Amino acid sequence: MKSNQTENNLPEPTKAELEILQVLWEFGPSTVRFVNDKLNELREVNYTSTLKQMQILTEKGILKRDESQMKHIYIPVEAEEKTKDQLLDRFVNTLYKGSASKLMMQLLGNEKTSKKEIEEIKRLLDSMN
Amino acid sequence: MKSNQTENNLPEPTKAELEILQVLWEFGPSTVRFVNDKLNELREVNYTSTLKQMQILTEKGILKRDESQMKHIYIPVEAEEKTKDQLLDRFVNTLYKGSASKLMMQLLGNEKTSKKEIEEIKRLLDSMN
DNA sequence: TTAAAGGTACGACAAATTTCGTACGATACA
DNA sequence: TGTATCGTACGAAATTTGTCGTACCTTTAA
Structure with a gap:
């Protein structure tokens, strides 16, 4: 078994x-239906696929949900900034x-900037x- | 079939x-043995696993290899900078x-910087x- | 009061990624 | 010259990730 955990x-x-x-x-806390619709603006995804993913995210503790109504409302546990911090941190560590x-230099040297x-x-x- | 290609x-x-x-x-162009040893400084990997990965990387065109000797020497096709540019680009697009x-602000706000x-x-x- | 619409649960399948066992050829050297 | 060692090739198993079908519950409205 391999665990894939951040620090x-x-x-x-x-x-x-x-x-x-x-x-x-x-868009803030949303239902599966809403999220699925948004995803489908980009690519085709089945409703139950999105549902499953969001359930898995909940199991993992990345999302929590309000089950008080039939249409469950999903909410990220961590703030956007915090999660992005972690991802950025990992990115900088891995590549730079x-x-x-160093990352800055790369960014500035990049013509896309x-x-x-x-x-x-x-x-x-x-x-x- | 899903293709996963950069631009x-x-x-x-x-x-x-x-x-x-x-x-x-x-470390520059290296043999599988060398790369595998380096990887094993971090985690346990079987020699043939590393070999296989490097063969796949070669098939994909990410590495090329010098087969003139028994111990093949593997070399990245693209320069480090170029590959990192692509990864950085994708990262910025995805998250920011x-x-x-925006990425900068995140970086500067990050206590680790x-x-x-x-x-x-x-x-x-x-x-x- | 029932049929349609829309919701969740969940097992199973599919695809992508990673790891490894086994076969077998080269080399070294006792 | 044979055997231990070190190399590659390659199929297949294992794992991780992503998708979907089906069952079944709730709400709504004719």
Whole structure:
């Protein structure tokens, strides 16, 4: 048996799970039906597939749900920022040995990062002082 | 059938594949034995498992190999920077809707990013003007 | 009061990824 | 020259992840 846990003991969200989290982050606590509809704007997914995923996410402790009504309402346990922090952390560690500035360099060297974005970042840093 | 391709048509490296790439990036072209030994410093892996992975990576066109000797030498096809660019790009798009500055904010808000790192980033930006 | 619509539960299947056993060829050297 | 060692090839098992069919419950409205 292999356990796939982050340092604070939350299982790593998979790709499909992340898709669901994104919807919940964007639109707040939602029903399976709502999430499934959103997903279907991007690709075809069966309702029960989404349902199953959300049930698994609940088992894993990534989502919790309000069962007081027939239409269960699902809610992320951790705040968006916190989960993203974990993912970012893992990403930086994996690819850049934990060096944020290395990641930055990559980002700045990347042609996809626009001048406008760079200005934005500069402003951000200056305002931190 | 589901194809998992990046925009420039390279299959996405999986987790285990990434581990192998890291070793090759760090130590340069290597034999399976060498890579396997490195991996085993982190976790137990069977030699033939690593071999198989590297063969798959070669089939996918992510690695190429020099078969002129009995001990084949494996080499990444794309430069480290390029592959990381792709991964970073995907990461930013997935989690931050493509906004590099949003990622930055997350990075700066993250307690794991040290003051020293932040200074480093500032210097970097200033030197870009 | 029943049929349709919409909900959950859950086992089973499918696909992708990872790991490994076994076969067998090369090399080294006692 | 034979046997231990080290290499590759490759099918298949194991695991993880993703999808779906079916059963069955609840609500709604004719």
